[in-house]
Amino acid sequence: MTSTLIVGAGSAGCVLAARLSADPARSVRVLEAGPACRTTRELLDPAHLPVGPESQVLWRYRGNLVRGKLIGGSGAINGSYFIRPPAADFAAWSAVAGPRWSFESVLPVFCDLEHDMDFGTAPGHGVGGPIPISRTDNPTEFSTEFAQRCVAAGFPEILDLNTPTGYAQPRPAPTESRGGIRQERPPILGSPGVPDVDPTRIFTRLGANHTDGFGRVPLAVSRGRRAGPAVTHLYPAMQRPNLLVTSDTMVTRLLLRGTKVIGVEWARGREHGRTYADQTVLCAGAVESAALLIRSGIGPEPLLRSLGVPIVLPAPVGAWCTDHPEIGVEFPDDEPDEPAVPLEYVLEIDDLELRPYTQMYTPGLRRVGVALMHPESTGELTLVSTDPTVPAHVDQRYLRGETDRARLRDGVALTADLLGRPIGRIDDAWLYANLGTSQHLSGTCRMGPERDERAVVDDQGRVHGIDALTVADLSVVPVPLRRGPQATTVMLAAAIADHMVM
Ligand SMILES: Cc1cc2nc3c(=O)[nH]c(=O)nc-3n(C[C@H](O)[C@H](O)[C@H](O)COP(=O)(O)OP(=O)(O)OC[C@H]3O[C@@H](n4cnc5c(N)ncnc54)[C@H](O)[C@@H]3O)c2cc1C
Structure with missing residues (x-):
């Protein structure tokens, strides 16, 4: 029998599978709903996001919410932006879930994972890791x-957006390339000759301080190729005899004996089957891990009753989630796109992130995204059907609170100042008309102690009240993260894998 069954070969699943199968005594099986499309040009090209209407590798939900449906998951189709959240986010996380998630605990995991070609030798960084x-x-x-x-x-200019809090920014001291690691380089910017912006006005409006700033985006890209977790973790491990990965296979339900998970039911085309395992780990992402729990009878009691699902364990699955709402500030531009990753620079100001996209998503319109990275409003995930092919209903409830709306109005006004392109009245209607998602949904299966009425899993991802079941993906993060979640997802999977083998 399989020792560990992993549901979903996405960002977290790939890392977990590689880490766990390093132990030859453990047999690891991975079931992934999407296909294996390892070598397509689109997937390797970090300038390309295969998320248009024609894409065949997506889960689609209302409100333009998408997730990757292929080996590599969302990490195989994303913008390659790979940035660590600030220490304050881990302080909040560990306050909810315990010291395993303090910044001091997770920093070594971040460092071990990376091979930072710019700053790898600087304190708080890593060289020789897989990413x-x-x-x-x-x-x-x-x-x-x-x-x-x-x-x-x-x-x-922040030279290294991944510099941990408390560490000095690396000094700009360009030297020869050494051992494949480029040493720190000077800022490449700073030339004047752009329209005047009044910094006092901007700082006053936002209460910004000078620890904020802009910088080049850390990218999981190597030699012009997207380096998602399938490429960095799963594919290199696939030759191991104790690791079996099966694509195009959707897990439809957990199999339980009482409150112990003993395996899963799956569907592959018209074929249906069961796989049994000692231990099951959900890495199906913030939408589908929650959906799978609910379909299996682990979820809010009223929802399970309304769906007619026999109740195994009442749990607040889907009752809390968070994401980064993003307002698109657009202006006409006749210049064609240059081939580039979607984001090369960002400006961080406290809980706002300004994203100057290199690609036009509407022809002739250049866009700067203004994302709220620490929203107060939280959302909810529910199911409308037990049919696994019917998409879950994700209500992000963006901008419910006036604080969130006010922050975004400030952010949009700042962007207009910065670009020298005045925008008229920025009222709520304008915000809603220009509102989109950053695609960073998290927290549907929150981590926390059993006494926490919002918690679904413990500090190692184990589902409270259920045996032999762990959730190890972005669903478990119990606080909003102030940065994109890819680096955190990978760190989380590595950390949970390490706890599992201890
Ligand atoms: C278009 C887009 C762009 C993004 N850009 C960035 C970025 O640049 N930087 C950043 O930090 N973050 C970005 N993100 C977010 C980031 O990619 C995700 O948050 C992260 O990949 C989530 O990892 P995960 O392992 O939780 O889920 P996923 O990577 O989504 O993996 C879930 C996997 O489980 C599989 N699965 C689901 N249900 C089942 C089932 N029932 N049976 C079997 N398999 C199943 C899925 O097919 C998928 O492969 C982006 C997301 C998207 C969608």
């Missing part, structure tokens, strides 16, 4: 102009 991290050397004209405007507005 190559680099930053763009030749930004597009639009990225360059955005950065120059940040300089003109008085924002400092």
